[in-house]
Amino acid sequence: MTNEVEISDVMTEGVIAVEQDKSVVEAAQLLEEEEIRGLVVVDNGEAVGIVVCRDIVYQLVSEGKDPSGHQVKDIMSSDLIVAEEDEVLNDVAMAMVRNNVSRVPVVRGDMLVGILTQSDILRAWPGFAEVIGEEREMDAPATPNPESQDGYCESCENYSEELENINGMMVCPECK
Known part of the structure; x- marks a missing residue:
């Protein structure tokens, strides 16, 4: 109409x-x-x-x-x-x-x-x-995926605010 x-x-x-x-x-x-x-x-x-x-x-x-x-x-x-x-x-x-x-x-x-x-x-x-x-x-500009996030490291199970995806696992800087 x-x-x-x-x-x-x-x-x-x-x-x-x-x-x-x-x-x-x-x-x-x-x-x-x-x-x-x-x-x-x-x-x-x-x-x-x-x-x-x-x-x-x-x-x-x-x-x-x-x-x-x-x-x-x-x-x-x-x-x-x-x-x-x-x-x-x-x-x-x-x-x-x-x-x-x-x-x-x-x-x-x-x-x-x-x-x-x-x-x-x-x-x-x-x-x-x-x-x-x-x-x-x-x-609107696309929102990129964050480079790091917080949570528990899948390797050492310690909490971190800087988890990164390394080979499909979210790991802390120490385990990286």
Whole structure:
């Protein structure tokens, strides 16, 4: 069923945007006023990036930098994925997962008409959370087997925190 849902059916219409030359403080105030977590960044009306609360915290505040001394363009994500309003939800949702983005501006031709967020997708497609989890699990690095473990040595039967597998037997350093 999700294969046939168009973005326009689930997106948030209207876009709260901020000019790229505005200060980060102005962007933060707009985020608070609108009670949202992300803004589309525009330059002369054209979408050029996204700025989210996390950008402000991770790129400025956590590093002790003063947000009032920075412009939105300094911290925005500019690798922008944009969707046409008639695109299929499943395709765009999977592109969001592959590119690790949480929101995508939606256009009709050259006009910005909305935004698609992970929350919008979850309302329309509750199974999306499972897809995200599986994608992240597949991207996670493999956990190597530990080189040593604790237990009882199969040779001397003494307890050790440094057992190693030697020829199929778990043995302590002394018996190795």
